[in-house]
Amino acid sequence: MKPELAIFGFVALASATILWDGRFSDYSTAADFDKWSWSNQVGQYQTYIYGNLHGETASSWLTLGSQFKNPATSAEAQGAKVKLNASFTWNGGPMLRTELIPQTMSSLSGHLYFHVSLQIPTVNAPDPAYEHQIVFWEGHFADIKYGQLSVKGTWYNFILETGSPGGLWVSTGSSLLQKVFTGSLNGNGGTDWHIGALRLPVNGQTQQITETDIYYSGIYVEDSGPTTQP
Secondary structure, three states: OOHHHHHHHHHHHHOOOEEEEOOHHHOOOHHHHHHOEOOEOOOOEEOOOEOOOOOOOHHHOEEEEHHHOOOOOOOOOOEEEEEEOOOOEOOOOOOEEEEEEEOOOOOOEOOOEEEEEEEOOOOOOOOOOOEEEEEEEOOOOOEEEEOOOOOOOOEEEEEEEOOOOOEEEEEEOOOOOEEEEEOOOOOOEOOOEEEEEEEEOOOOOOOOOOOEEEEEEEEEEEOOOOOOOO
């Protein structure tokens, strides 16, 4: 590589701006999530979606701790455990959902990089008989889903690159993310980005509901780069 190209690459990386930072270091306890409301839009997340028992608080389904973050991520002190159980039926069921949505004045649209790391734990893992949408936009033009081939106890790192050229970046553990797909995600992203779990029922079968946990870490959106270190 020519020296001038190496210098240019360094400058481009250094100038990346984080447009929205959803990492959990600014939250002291899960009770901080309960401070958000439509009349008091504070913090990094909107927390109005957690089933339909409206007396519930966001802290009833969110737990913070260093044990819930990707150890490879040095930029945050803790991650979040998101819980699903029988309390979180959506509008009377049978769908279950508990989700976080960015609280920001930025549109988060165009050519951007949406970062998220997640782990399916070995305890209280989702039932693969059900479809779990665990990262998605409301338009569902790009979803991350849990399935039967998912490996429990492994940290998966993703970058969803919206706009043009767009694409998907992936790695596990502490490995640098690599681009595995280049092309349109059929949408430009935006603030209606859901981090959490939406569980769909199995047609014709009685719901079997036990507690399900998913760990999340390293959530943010940047305008260039991307940063490939988890």
